[in-house]
Amino acid sequence: MCKKDKRTDIMQAAMELLAEQGFHGAPMAQIAERAGVGAGTIYRYFENRDVLITELYSEIYERVHRVIVSAHPADRPIRERFFHIMKGFIAHYKDHPLEYRYIEQFHNSPYGLQHRKEKLLNVTGDYDFIHNLFEEGKKQQVIKDLPIAMVFNLAFAPIIWSIRDHHTGFLDLDDELAEVVVRSCWDSLKI
Amino acid sequence: MCKKDKRTDIMQAAMELLAEQGFHGAPMAQIAERAGVGAGTIYRYFENRDVLITELYSEIYERVHRVIVSAHPADRPIRERFFHIMKGFIAHYKDHPLEYRYIEQFHNSPYGLQHRKEKLLNVTGDYDFIHNLFEEGKKQQVIKDLPIAMVFNLAFAPIIWSIRDHHTGFLDLDDELAEVVVRSCWDSLKI
DNA sequence: GATAACGGAATGAACGTTCATTCTATTTAA
DNA sequence: TTAAATAGAATGAACGTTCATTCCGTTATC
Secondary structure (H helix, E strand, O other), rough: OOHHHHHHHHHHHHHHHHHHHHHOOOOOHHHHHOOOHHHHHHHHHOOOOHHHHHHHHHHHHHHHHHHHHOOOOOOHHHHHHHHHHHHHHHHHHHHHHHHHHHHHHHHHHHHHHHHHHHHHHHOOOOOOOHHHHHHHHHOOOOOOOOOHHHHHHHHHHHHHHHHHHHHHHHHHHOHHHHHHHHHHHHHHEEE | OOOHHHHHHHHHHHHHHHHHOOOOOOOOOHHHHHHOHHHHHHHHHHHOOOHHHHHHHHHHHHHHHHHHHHHOOOOHHHHHHHHHHHHHHHHHHHHHHHHHHHHHHHHHHHHHHHHHHHHHOOOOOOHHHHHHHHHHHHOOOOEOOOHHHHHHHOOOOOOOOHHHHHOOOOOOOOHHHHHHHHHHHHHEEEO
16 A cells, blocks of 8 residues: 555545544544554654644545536626536535535634635635636626625525535435525625 | 522633633633632532533523514514514624624534424424514515525525624624625525 | 554543532521 | 531542553564
8 A cells, every 4th residue: 555545544534534523523543543544654644633634624625626616617607607606516515425514614613713814814825716706796796796705605605504404404405496595695696 | 699690600701711712622620710610619500511501502592582582573574574683683693792602603513413403393392483484474475485494594694604704803794784684685585 | 674654552631520628608506 | 695516519639531642663665
């Protein structure tokens, strides 16, 4: 087994356990056990627990980002691009409950606050795909001229909560209902 | 100091520390210290940590519930009642950041899942004010005939996220913006 | 055989909870 | 009225457990 395999195993085990049992319910020893490695081995690949959790977040975020960016109809109207992103977002997280749970846990933890702060201040200065769509929509006067944080909330909050409810069994978010919630969010954003 | 005082002191200290530092960042010893009591004293008033956390939730939930129910225009149209509730909700949690943070932490913890499950199944069988408003709205064909969980999400998710952002400094949720977000949520619900 | 990777026992810090003891206020006895 | 007795509230040191991290003997790789 080469180096990369162990690292991948550790990340997979960590995602499963942290998603299922929460950030405080998955000790390093258990992660090691599920990954089939010794507890000490984890520290050869990740400096400490925080680094593991943060790198795993980046990795999982990358996955949904790739889905959203792929086949993006960049030359179509804002509304259509919005629907494409949101439906891709829902489909991906319906298919990947563990990824969803992980991201949710991360955002609702102190890591998430830190992360959100850096993103809004754009510390890294990198290009944010969705942020850009909303700014363009505001410029074109297609969506309301609201603070960007508010735009994100109107666009994502009901959808994310609905995905959560789908996974906990409180809601059956089938294609029809997904369409309804995306349309509702769009209606709350559009001028 | 009489019995009631100590209990209140403990609850106040617990709310402050659990809200500020999260459910895993506030040891019982620290709560006791801030409350000005011995660590063991807490266990005279609360069976264990879980009971303290759960009772505190009920107490804090009661407070916002009282605000929402008070002066409720029960004989006015659904839309007006919705606006009354949502604006009261926002105003209360803008005024009480610690209560907001506490409720948020609770909902995003295993306690919250349990609580949500019981509420949706209506285990206690008690009358739920807001639930009832939505059901009535559906019956009157004023709001969309969607699963009740979806109605809650469309109604509350953007508002709750906006209150969070207000307290973290990402958003200035003044009266004007509060009006906008409530109207947006209503627009996503109404037929 | 030298070097890097690995495993898992050992370590020590942190935490919830317990319990023997102290303190305080109220009742009883003289 | 005063002093002893009692009840039970309050205390905080101690306990047992859990957990992230380290350490070091063993194994694999070249």
